[in-house]
Amino acid sequence: MARTDARFREAFNSLLDLCGGLTPGDSLPSEAALAEQMNVSRTIVRGALRDLDERGLLRWEGRSKLLVRPPKRSDRIELRGDSVTLGELETRFLDWILRFDVPADTPLNITQLARQFGVTPYTLQEFLSGWSRFGLVQRRPRGGWLLLGFTADYAVELSDFRAILETDAVRHLVALPPEHPVWSTLESLRVDHHALLDRIETEYHDFSKLDERFHAAVTGVVRNRFVVEFQKVISLIFHYHFQWDKTDERQRNEAAIREHLQWIKAMQRRDEGAAVAAARAHLATSKQTLLSSLRGHNLA
Amino acid sequence: MARTDARFREAFNSLLDLCGGLTPGDSLPSEAALAEQMNVSRTIVRGALRDLDERGLLRWEGRSKLLVRPPKRSDRIELRGDSVTLGELETRFLDWILRFDVPADTPLNITQLARQFGVTPYTLQEFLSGWSRFGLVQRRPRGGWLLLGFTADYAVELSDFRAILETDAVRHLVALPPEHPVWSTLESLRVDHHALLDRIETEYHDFSKLDERFHAAVTGVVRNRFVVEFQKVISLIFHYHFQWDKTDERQRNEAAIREHLQWIKAMQRRDEGAAVAAARAHLATSKQTLLSSLRGHNLA
DNA sequence: AAGTAGTATTTTATCATTAAAGTCTGGCTA
């Protein structure tokens, strides 16, 4: 067969919704207008209009599109198979690797994986090609894919790379003028860190979000598509890993908050040397946490 | 249809070559041994053996594979369509963008491009997915691909990112012990730079290779798969761009050599501050060159 | 003249198909 008619089905139902807001006798906008409104091609709009006409909902003759009767619930057509987006696929894929601890150098079965994640092999292939740039998977010489996986080496190099990017961001940041919005962001982050420290005994789980906000704020001062892209990947992987590692979480998070505060204060003092040192210290801790979580996971 | 039998054809001819090295009456190794030798599956080996038997070159019965007559030139089968590797595709693709100056935000026609580059749409899609991580292309909302292209913005951000990586490499490098091989590499590079400077009037073209060697030496001290991957991309793009920009080449290259020498000497003195400053200066020049070459190209 | 619908063409995502890879088992040989 060919492409699915999922776009058509979605558009059809969305057109029903639009008809629902009208009363019989009203006329619908032009084909082009409908197409733009539903973010779909005119071909689909015409297909949907034809169906509505056949079902007697609409009287469609050339430019006149008069509503005959309001749509009923039974007019809707079924959207079979929830289309999985690339974003969802990313989540599921990382989840699969980490949760089920897929070992390194595992050959990946495209057909089976595609079924498992509810996507077509075509989509999965596109997805894997993207990750191959980050060395998570690799093409096998005789065809197919190989999962290189989250080895300790990978974690070390990822952490080191992260450190390179964040250290650079820090150097940029401390040179920014006082009116730059990052300073107020940092101040509110500082306050939030202190606040969380006060209720750390019970709410240590909240640190994850705070951590993400903080790192996003720091790296956000570097307006660079490559940095941004990498930051997304790094944050994704770190986030996922910590999600499954719960050992000493309270203690770990408390220590991290103190490290963040040291770092924030150094930046606020515009002390580049101290800020870089504090950043390095925190990132080193982070790296060790990632490594030990990896080890713990492998032993479990 | 299904996959091409290119692997079979190649293996068949390679088996002919192997038979050419034998005399009639000799017997061939086991299927598994042949498969491993030719880096191919046993299925293919068996197929090739069957064909050789049918053609009367070989008497194949179970384990005995006796050569009947040496292979003739006419026994070879044609390898239709030279299979383009992903590496070649990369070269052709960048070449196409730069040489024909494809503007930014051009919708890419997969079918047409695939024909043009002599690959299947499947392969091209895989390739584009890889580049989408580096923001050179993007998926369009309604399907298809969009070339974001080598805009000035892209060049600036790529250069900045390069500077981040190289600056970090410099900091690592100056901290390395005297017995590290990079020091002797640097010294020979220094000598080569001076040598080229002496004959710059006529041989300024040689700088490109020297430049690549030098940057590879510096970034090579950082053993990190992400850095390495990016370095590959950066070197690819810079290399390709400079290949087409010939304005003031002699003068530009001479200036670059002097900048390199400043940088090398600072590193040899283990003067981190001066080395970083020299690196920054050179990378800034490089960025400007890339930008002006881009501008020149767009005006032409 | 501007915008709209009809028609035709182009292009993409999917699927059945076939080549190739991988696996298992029994038999031969050393």
Added chain:
DNA sequence: TAGCCAGACTTTAATGATAAAATACTACTT
């Protein structure tokens, strides 16, 4: 009789055909 080998079979992946969607073009209406 232990290890290797080949036959038979199963599984997997890359491809061309195909239908769906997008787009381009033309003609018409207001």
